[in-house]
Amino acid sequence: EAGVTQSPTHLIKTRGQQATLRCSPISGHTSVYWYQQALGLGLQFLLWYDEGEERNRGNFPPRFSGRQFPNYSSELNVNALELEDSALYLCASRVAGAGKDTQYFGPGTRLTVL
């Protein structure tokens, strides 16, 4: 079974530009979560999509947005990039039901803002 995949692996942008990060969940998983791990900081919850809708978002400005497609893959968009947006962005997909509920993490996209 293929795991969660993310692209690109690395992304370099300059301040003010827009970044688009992509995530493909494990087949059959309908929920996708996005997390940010800035240098020296812990993981922070960004966004949760399920069945194509945004279900919850963390304490991030509206510059961070995303969407989930009919095939359950997801995109994270970061507009008007700032230096402090440099971080590892992790996507996770979730399976729930029948006594099981866990998230499977992708390898991450490392975004560098210059």
Added chain:
Amino acid sequence: KNEVEQSPQNLTAQEGEFITINCSYSVGISALHWLQQHPGGGIVSLFMLSSGKKKHGRLIATINIQEKHSSLHITASHPRDSAVYICAVRTSGSRLTFGEGTQLTVNP
């Protein structure tokens, strides 16, 4: 104060030692996860707990819901266990709130 606190922040051990990492949380949770993050960022989910104890190989995780505390134990530690171990609690809306992680280094 963070909702999820881990200790210690850094831990250095000799190969073969028994290791314990602790996690305390201050919110109501539906489950607690232990995650392992390797250099480069890849994260592996080790355990999901809502009560009691789970064991997988040399890893054991326990949770005490009343005391809002969980521990991750590694028996017979090995250099390949070197990684960051992260405690995460699942609160409302299935979102995870993370501890800051414990950097474990196991020396040969």
